[in-house]
Amino acid sequence: MMRISEAAQHSGLSSKMIRHYEDVGLIQPAARTEAGYRQYSPAQLDQLGFIRHARSLGFSIAQIRDLLQLRDNPRRASREVKQLAQKHLQELDQQMLALKKMQAMLEDLVARCAGDDSPDCVIIDELSDSGETGNE
Amino acid sequence: MMRISEAAQHSGLSSKMIRHYEDVGLIQPAARTEAGYRQYSPAQLDQLGFIRHARSLGFSIAQIRDLLQLRDNPRRASREVKQLAQKHLQELDQQMLALKKMQAMLEDLVARCAGDDSPDCVIIDELSDSGETGNE
DNA sequence: CTTGACCTTACCACTATGGGAAGGTTCAAA
DNA sequence: TTTGAACCTTCCCATAGTGGTAAGGTCAAG
Structure with missing residues (x-):
């Protein structure tokens, strides 16, 4: 013990x-x-x-x-275990998808931002935009 | 208003x-x-x-x-904005990595599990194992 | 007997979001 | 004018998982 x-x-x-x-x-x-x-x-x-x-x-x-x-x-039945695991795999997939979307959008913004001393910044601009973000 | x-x-x-x-x-x-x-x-x-x-x-x-x-x-300075965004990108990367690890391990287990009526199940077996999971 | 390293429970914190209750307001319809 | 729906307010609770801390008990070594 x-x-x-x-x-x-x-x-x-x-x-x-x-x-x-x-x-x-x-x-x-x-x-x-x-x-x-x-x-x-x-x-x-x-x-x-x-x-x-x-x-x-x-x-x-x-x-x-x-x-x-x-x-x-x-x-x-190992079937039940497997099903549980597969369900979790699907959840992981969804999380990955969500992350990938964010990544893609953010990478695009970052690539288009000069990153210098100037205040002009695509990131700020696009976040300020009333348009969509790409999420449904 | x-x-x-x-x-x-x-x-x-x-x-x-x-x-x-x-x-x-x-x-x-x-x-x-x-x-x-x-x-x-x-x-x-x-x-x-x-x-x-x-x-x-x-x-x-x-x-x-x-x-x-x-x-x-x-x-x-747009540099500051960009840095902030890049830092977040790194966080996203880390989350993706963690998810990928889980995914890979779980996919392996799922692939090796018969998923039939028998109680024999690699998933249960490996989770029961006192060994490592692959995480550091 | 004291001290340090443990143990116990019972809180509070975090992140971000939702649900609900109890009560007040506004406006339109009857 | 009264009433009812659809708002609004604040306050508390829940989620999931983990950490921290505080107040107090226990145990073994010195």
Whole structure:
């Protein structure tokens, strides 16, 4: 059994976040010592590691909740896991698209801005324009 | 002079957000009618439009605050504007990079997951792994 | 016994946005 | 004139994820 700071180090999460995940019901409340200190079993350490991995792939807490359920269900169909992952991939795609649009527009503006001592600036001008930005 | 809902429609922002921008000091407090209703001048409408454009390019409130200052400074150097924009471009790049990493890892997992009725699932397996995720 | 390093809970902050409640205003129609 | 719809106001709450801090308890070493 490990205390929370050890569990944090071990899993790559912060103590803060581990408590938070418990608060929001992502993980079961940890066992406590008589003094009220949280204690983590190896199984829970695994779970925390799982969470960190999933977070690093950008899964939301809600999605991780589902993933954990699937993980702990020996009769799961990998189809369900895959679908969850694919849904997240779509979200990542949308975010990429949004970023790309911004990038393209901003790069265009930057390229057309002299960037010298003069106050004339396409960036300011186009942002001031009442026209559209290219977003739908 | 327009009321807030008209200013919202005109600028593409929501009334909610216009009030919020006033709260956080992004825009000057609007004039008020005797009854306390906010009133927006054409100049303020321009400013609101500017804010919407900048937001659509992903600039943060803090960055827009700087942009507005530059916009309202007739002795600005376009260099400053360009630098601000370039800094934001870098941020966009970093976000893109992060997304791409996630995407690549997740795509790999998804490709290797059968997605059938069997419980065997690489996604679950790799997330459960105590090893690294590829992030530094 | 004291000190330092931990632990606990309970707040507040951030970014940007939305929702809603409770109450006031304006204007037009009945 | 009254009433009702459609506004407006402020204030609080929620989202998602993370960090910080403060006030207090615990534990082990010196």
